[in-house]
Amino acid sequence: MREFSCLTWNTAKRIKYSEEQVNFINSFKPDVVALQEVLINSDKKLKELLSTNYKNIISSFDLAPDLKILTKKRMFGQIIASNFKLEPNDPKDFNIPWQERVLSVKLFIDNSEIYFHTTHIPPGSSNGWIKIEMINGVVSYLIENAEKETQILCGDFNTLQLENEKF
Numbered sequence: 622m623r624e625f626s627c628l629t630w631n632t633a634k635r636i637k638y639s640e641e642q643v644n645f646i647n648s649f650k651p652d653v654v655a656l657q658e659v660l661i662n663s664d665k666k667l668k669e670l671l672s673t674n675y676k677n678i679i680s681s682f683d684l685a686p687d688l689k690i691l692t693k694k695r696m697f698g699q700i701i702a703s704n705f706k707l708e709p710n711d712p713k714d715f716n717i718p719w720q721e722r723v724l725s726v727k728l729f730i731d732n733s734e735i736y737f738h739t740t741h742i743p744p745g746s747s748n749g750w751i752k753i754e755m756i757n758g759v760v761s762y763l764i765e766n767a768e769k770e771t772q773i774l775c776g777d778f779n780t781l782q783l784e785n786e787k788f
Contacts, residue, residue, distance in 0.1 A: 623730065623731060625652040625653065625705075625730060626649075626650075626651045626652050626653070627651055627652065627653040627654075627655065627737075627773070627775060628646055628649055628651035628653070628654050628655070629654075629655040629656075629657070629739060629775040629776060630642070630646065630654075630655070630656055630657070631656075631657045631658045631741065631776075631777040632656050632657065632658050632659055632663070632667070633658055634658050634659075634660050634663070634696075634697070636660060636662055636663040636666070639663055639666045639667055639670060640670060642667075643667065643670040643671055646671075647673075647674050650674075652703060652704070652705065653701065653702070653703045653705070653728065653737065654671065654675065654700070654701065654702040654703070655699070655700070655701050655724075655737075655739035655775050655776065656699060656700040656701075656702075656739075657697070657699050657739060657740070657741035657776050657777045658697045658741050658777065659680065659681075659682075659697065659698045659699060659700050660696055660697065660698070661682055661688065661691060661696070661698070664680050664682050664698060664700070667700055668680060668700065668702075671700070671702045674704075675702035675703055675704055676704055677702065677703050677704065677705065677706060677707040678700065678701070678702040678707075679700070679701050679702075679707050679709050679724065679726055680698055680699070680700045680724070681698040681699045681700075681712065681720075681721045681722075681723070681724040682698045682721070683709070684709055684711075684712050684721075684724075685698070685712075685720075685721050691721055694743065694747070694748060694751075695719055695721065697721070697722065697741050698721050698722075698724070699721075699722070699723070699724035699739045699740070699741060699776070700724070701724055701726050701737065701739060703728065705728050705729055705730050706728075706729040707726045707727070707728060707729075708726060708727040708729070709724075709725070709726050710725040710726060710727060710736065712724075712725070714762060715758050715759060715762050716758045716761060716762070717754060717755050717758035717759065718751055718754050718755065718758075719743070719751065719755065722740055722741050722742065722743065722755060723738060723739070723740045723755075723759060724738070724739050724740075725737070725738045726738075728773075733771070734770075734771070735771045735772070735773060736766070736770045736771065736772045736773070737772075737773050737775075738759070738763075738772065738773065738774045738775070738776075739774075739775050739776045740755070740759055740774070740775075740776035740777070740778070741776055741777045741779075742755045742756055742759075742776070742777065742778045742779045742780070743755065743779065744779045745779070752779065756778070759774070
């Protein structure tokens with residue numbers, strides 16, 4: 622399989638900076654783009670801006686069974702964009718409470734399939750055990766499918782950036 626590049630970015634729900642964010646992304650020319658903390662209000666705009674350079678774009682909002690529940694703490698979605706063929710995986714494959722927080726696709730590169738996942742794990746300080754349930758569900762999926770799938774996981778995990786012996 623050939624090499625490819627991926628850029629992953631938490632958009633931090635900044636709707637008014639969508640153009641600047643996509644221009645910055647495009648300056649790197651990544652083969653795959655994974656965005657987290659996308660809002661329903663910014664989803665269409667981001668997909669429109671990305672479509673100038675990427676022909677395949679999938680959003681977790683596209684796969685959500687009921688957009689009405691995606692408010693307040695559940696308002697965030699994910700986007701994956703690429704010129705490689707993308708095929709969405711069922712969000713229900715992950716045993717997690719907020720399925721819109723993981724977007725999983727099959728990425729087709731040459732004759733290879735890669736299961737490419739992006740996630741935005743909610744912070745524990747404002748969501749309590751939901752964070753732990755999300756991490757456990759994502760890790761369980763990866764472990765259960767480790768033998769049969771080539772996988773990549775990226776995103777915003779809301780975990781410590783630096784650990785030392787005190788922790």
